Amino acid sequence: MRVNKFLNNPYLPELATVQEIIQETANIRTLRVSLDDKEKMSEFSFRPGQVGQLSVFGAGESTFVINSPPTRKDYLQFSVMRVGEVTQRIHQLNAGDQIGLRAPLGKGFQYEDMKGHDILFIGGGIGMAPLRTLLLFMIDNRRDYGDIMVLYGARSPQDLCYTYEFQEWKAGGVNLVLTVDSEFPGWKERVGFVPTVLSEESPSPHNRIAVVCGPPIMIKFVLFGLKELGFEDRQILTTLEKRMKCGIGICGRCNIGSQYVCLDGPVFSYEQITGMAQEL
Amino acid sequence: MAGKIFIAIDRLTLALDKLSAKIDLWIPASLQTDNRELTEFVPYHAGMVPILDRQTTLPPKKILLPQVETLLRFEHRKDPQNPLKVSVSLDDKSEVRPALVFGARPCDVKGFLTLDRVFTNGPYVDPYYLERRRNTLFATLVCLQADGTCFCSSVGSGPADTEGSDFRVIPVDGGYVVDALTQKAQSLIDSLGDTPTQHQEAQARQVVEEASQHRVGDLDLTGSAEAFRKRFANDDYWQEMTAQCLSCGICTYVCPTCYCFTITDEIENMRGERLRSWDSCMFYQYTLEASGHNPRPSKLNRYRNRAGHKFSYIPEKYDGLIGCCGCGRCIRSCPVSIDIRQIVGRLKENACESE
Numbered sequence A: 001m002r003v004n005k006f007l008n009n010p011y012l013p014e015l016a017t018v019q020e021i022i023q024e025t026a027n028i029r030t031l032r033v034s035l036d037d038k039e040k041m042s043e044f045s046f047r048p049g050q051v052g053q054l055s056v057f058g059a060g061e062s063t064f065v066i067n068s069p070p071t072r073k074d075y076l077q078f079s080v081m082r083v084g085e086v087t088q089r090i091h092q093l094n095a096g097d098q099i100g101l102r103a104p105l106g107k108g109f110q111y112e113d114m115k116g117h118d119i120l121f122i123g124g125g126i127g128m129a130p131l132r133t134l135l136l137f138m139i140d141n142r143r144d145y146g147d148i149m150v151l152y153g154a155r156s157p158q159d160l161c162y163t164y165e166f167q168e169w170k171a172g173g174v175n176l177v178l179t180v181d182s183e184f185p186g187w188k189e190r191v192g193f194v195p196t197v198l199s200e201e202s203p204s205p206h207n208r209i210a211v212v213c214g215p216p217i218m219i220k221f222v223l224f225g226l227k228e229l230g231f232e233d234r235q236i237l238t239t240l241e242k243r244m245k246c247g248i249g250i251c252g253r254c255n256i257g258s259q260y261v262c263l264d265g266p267v268f269s270y271e272q273i274t275g276m277a278q279e280l
Numbered sequence B: 001m002a003g004k005i006f007i008a009i010d011r012l013t014l015a016l017d018k019l020s021a022k023i024d025l026w027i028p029a030s031l032q033t034d035n036r037e038l039t040e041f042v043p044y045h046a047g048m049v050p051i052l053d054r055q056t057t058l059p060p061k062k063i064l065l066p067q068v069e070t071l072l073r074f075e076h077r078k079d080p081q082n083p084l085k086v087s088v089s090l091d092d093k094s095e096v097r098p099a100l101v102f103g104a105r106p107c108d109v110k111g112f113l114t115l116d117r118v119f120t121n122g123p124y125v126d127p128y129y130l131e132r133r134r135n136t137l138f139a140t141l142v143c144l145q146a147d148g149t150c151f152c153s154s155v156g157s158g159p160a161d162t163e164g165s166d167f168r169v170i171p172v173d174g175g176y177v178v179d180a181l182t183q184k185a186q187s188l189i190d191s192l193g194d195t196p197t198q199h200q201e202a203q204a205r206q207v208v209e210e211a212s213q214h215r216v217g218d219l220d221l222t223g224s225a226e227a228f229r230k231r232f233a234n235d236d237y238w239q240e241m242t243a244q245c246l247s248c249g250i251c252t253y254v255c256p257t258c259y260c261f262t263i264t265d266e267i268e269n270m271r272g273e274r275l276r277s278w279d280s281c282m283f284y285q286y287t288l289e290a291s292g293h294n295p296r297p298s299k300l301n302r303y304r305n306r307a308g309h310k311f312s313y314i315p316e317k318y319d320g321l322i323g324c325c326g327c328g329r330c331i332r333s334c335p336v337s338i339d340i341r342q343i344v345g346r347l348k349e350n351a352c353e354s355e
Helices: A038-043 A085-091 A126-139 A161-173 A193-203 A216-229 B009-021 B106-120 B127-134 B182-192 B200-214 B226-233 B237-241 B299-317 B329-333 B342-350
Strands: A003-004 A013-023 A028-035 A050-057 A062-064 A078-083 A098-105 A117-123 A148-154 A174-182 A208-211 A237-241 A267-269 B005-009 B024-029 B038-043 B068-079 B082-091 B094-096 B098-105 B137-143 B167-172 B173-181 B261-268 B269-276
Touching: A013 A038, A013 B009, A028 A085, A028 A098, A038 B200, A050 A078, A050 A085, A062 A078, A062 A085, A062 B261, A078 A085, A078 A126, A078 B082, A117 A126, A117 A193, A126 A148, A126 A161, A126 A208, A148 A193, A148 B009, A161 A174, A161 B261, A174 A193, A208 A216, A216 A237, B005 B009, B005 B038, B005 B182, B009 B024, B009 B098, B009 B173, B009 B182, B094 B127, B106 B137, B106 B299, B127 B137, B137 B182, B167 B200, B173 B182, B173 B200, B226 B299, B226 B342, B237 B342, B299 B342, B329 B342
Parallel strands: A117 A148, A117 A208, A148 A174, A208 A237, B024 B098, B098 B137, B137 B167
Antiparallel strands: A003 B094, A013 A028, A013 A098, A028 A078, A050 A062, A050 A098, A237 A267, B005 B173, B024 B038, B068 B082, B068 B269, B167 B173, B261 B269
């Protein structure tokens, strides 16, 4: 009989500790965590857009984007909406609690190819999380990129995340357009669904890359709106969400055609998934 | 002659006894008391008689990919100095024993070639599967029992295919001629039987020759990826093909190449395990997200994904390899007789009709 302790077991999480928790909205919390192994934490490297599998042992694992940028590595940040069993348990965590982390997984953004371009971020609700990592990365390398516009929408002002950072984004040279679905007392920004505000703003597709993330229904209409504005498939990037388990392209469930969101994504250009849009 | 032996029928159990003293042995048999028709691969015990005259109801898939297995164990410990602080420890030790699967068929063994690519050939290697794969040998029958649902020749294999096998077991008059095909097989074969006579060898050659010529399945289902892509968005086609489907998932359960799994935690008090279990893409819950969104909400989407996975996505990813071994189990077991041969075969017919 052979007893193995696998050297490289991709299913075995690293232990990590929650450093800080930020209550973003009624059902979204942000966790700042660091790996318990100090050496691994200091060597940890990732690309904006790559994801991690967070474990609460006894509840299970779920996939979240690392939404802090690689340019700021005091901690790794994840924002989690409370919707299911695992996220419910994640919301019960306190600073000092131990969790498991398998990261980085997936491919992330090809930011090298985006240098010199104008960038249009379009985010809806919790969909702002994967955009935040690339946005902060670009702010930290501001001279490499042209005009940066962020169109960020949520149901209500109380459903916007990262509100405490908006001034920093603007100071970093970002044109921030905020919108909520309907009028709220005291709300002075835009009102209307993200696709509607997009066509009102009508940014030019010239030398511009659009990066989209949000609920599937928003993505569908935003894609339609971008096409109307003249954006080509290869100019549109999206970072997708799927139910995932293994996170390493084996277990089979997060496929779009022959590609796995966990392994080949979660960032895709619309060109890569065209024809498969039915299964987003 | 080295590497070739003859086992007489009445000495088969003796040979299996000897083998099982050296290695964990799996044989096709029935564990049912009420229905001996239901067969599967089971661990051999002295006195068992293998059922070698027909394909097993269930494939040997579970031998390399158990229906449920432990990926890791975890334990929470309270710090006695600070009871609010709980630490976690993890352990991924696993045990693998060398094993031999006796009496698999070429389709059963070919099925593992799909799993091999998925589990050991991607950017990440699955260490649980790999360890078992490295320690498991296959003694494969030359198959003379194809029935009306078999179609191994339609997917590029055949009843005498030896790919993935360590031994070839050839039925001849009064017993079996067994060929060792790999180094590992060589070391196990010597003590199992007698040197075959010239007549037995000649007969074995003839059986293999005839089986190699025999075509099982009329259709050619290779190279269907292009046709699948063209028909992907044709909902009418998929609706017609899957209207009867009950989403019961038996096709994935009996399939040698279906490997999709889920990972779940089980915990009791402070200790628990992370488990991997077979899952099925035929189930609504398989892709259901916590938000309520489901990218494959209908059986049309789900069956199309299953057919596409085997005949388009896997070939696209793994140099043309088809994710189907043609064993016919999904057709045989389907309560409403959905026939994957017809569904994939018709993709290529009139493929130009749809844009």
